[in-house]
Amino acid sequence: MSQLEGILRAPRGNPATLRDWEQFLRRLNEQMKFDGERAVINALTTIASRTGTDLETLLQMLTDQGRAQDQRFLPQVSAGNVLSLQDVNPLIASSDAVTATISIAPHSLQYGFDVISFNGGTITGLLPSTTYFVYADDPDYEGGAVSYFATTVRTNVVASNGRYFVGSIETAISANTAAIIGATSASPIVFETGTAHGWSTGNEVTLSALPGDFGTNLNGNDYSITVVDPTHFSIAVDGSAYVPYTTGGLASRISQDLPGGAGGGGGWVDNPYYGYSPA
Amino acid sequence: MSVEVKTRRIVPATEHERQKWFVLEGYVEGVPAVTKRTSIAVTALVARPALLEESRAKLIADVTEYYENFKLLEDIG
Numbered sequence: 001m002s003q004l005e006g007i008l009r010a011p012r013g014n015p016a017t018l019r020d021w022e023q024f025l026r027r028l029n030e031q032m033k034f035d036g037e038r039a040v041i042n043a044l045t046t047i048a049s050r051t052g053t054d055l056e057t058l059l060q061m062l063t064d065q066g067r068a069q070d071q072r073f074l075p076q077v078s079a080g081n082v083l084s085l086q087d088v089n090p091l092i093a094s095s096d097a098v099t100a101t102i103s104i105a106p107h108s109l110q111y112g113f114d115v116i117s118f119n120g121g122t123i124t125g126l127l128p129s130t131t132y133f134v135y136a137d138d139p140d141y142e143g144g145a146v147s148y149f150a151t152t153v154r155t156n157v158v159a160s161n162g163r164y165f166v167g168s169i170e171t172a173i174s175a176n177t178a179a180i181i182g183a184t185s186a187s188p189i190v191f192e193t194g195t196a197h198g199w200s201t202g203n204e205v206t207l208s209a210l211p212g213d214f215g216t217n218l219n220g221n222d223y224s225i226t227v228v229d230p231t232h233f234s235i236a237v238d239g240s241a242y243v244p245y246t247t248g249g250l251a252s253r254i255s256q257d258l259p260g261g262a263g264g265g266g267g268w269v270d271n272p273y274y275g276y277s278p279a
Numbered sequence: 280m281s282v283e284v285k286t287r288r289i290v291p292a293t294e295h296e297r298q299k300w301f302v303l304e305g306y307v308e309g310v311p312a313v314t315k316r317t318s319i320a321v322t323a324l325v326a327r328p329a330l331l332e333e334s335r336a337k338l339i340a341d342v343t344e345y346y347e348n349f350k351l352l353e354d355i356g
């Protein structure tokens with residue numbers, strides 16, 4: 001109450017009766033309602049500019065420990081320009097032939113007032129090769145098992161009070177497989193696929209089930225490809241001595257799991273952005 | 280080490296998220312530390328209904344693994 005002494009006339013002695021308390025609270029309520037310039041919350045902000053609400057509502061937003069539960073009450077200054085830090089980078093993304101999945105590892109978030117621990121989770125049914133922003137709603141700082149969601153619209157991350165930004169991540173390319181229906185005995189070797197492969201130059205594929213010399217020399221190996229057109233790609237291998245291609249073969253694009261980017265208030269503690277190296 | 284992992288649907292708090300996500304929670308009674316949730320994009324479920332059962336099976340496997348690790352740590356402690 002020391003912050004409010006300048007604007008309140010404290011009752012003589014401690015309020016002893018219900019009538020004393022009623023009088024004291026009525027006076028306090030009047031002051032906080034009508035003196036928006038001077039009634040101070042957390043020594044930084046006025047009621048009029050930040051909340052525009054009454055005492056009863058304000059008191060409901062405080063826990064037994066006096067911690068403000070609503071994000072509007074958090075001071076805008078913070079230690080080291082961040083409000084929180086994760087203990088690890090919790091995000092990793094993978095893709096199968098059709099959809100992508102983001103896995104969130106169990107982790108903790110260090111705030112000024114406490115450490116909040118979150119259980120792991122997954123988000124699935126996402127698009128491959130897409131940047132997502134991952135968040136969870138935890139307005140009461142409870143941690144534990146939360147529902148993680150992903151959005152491609154960054155502003156959604158701050159579209160609700162009490163929302164925790166877990167981090168951003170680009171999902172991996174899809175690990176789809178194309179049937180081979182033709183190959184040239186040339187350098188480089190050009191393969192033809194039965195349907196449009198949808199790949200890009202620089203992608204890596206694993207070749208399998210190829211016939212003859214193609215199979216003997218290439219099956220089970222990974223190659224970086226150069227896309228010729230939607231149904232043709234080449235690999236930098238001299239196949240001019242191979243017996244002509246007959247039939248069969250598969251090319252499977254390799255999809256590698258990808259790590260995520262900074263989340264929380266300032267990412268994770270060993271994020272190179274902060275120049276911190278764990279011992 | 281056998282454990283009964285249960286699953287249940289969690290309804291997201293906002294209408295926006297209810298429309299976009301189907302959330303499953305895997306849990307073991309009495310062990311909240313191993314609870315895990317999977318959010319499945321509704322659009323993907325519509326296009327690929329099998330995704331629900333695949334996700335549920337993966338969730339149960341993950342929670343089982345969490346539980347086994349949890350019990351190992353508990354035994355050490």
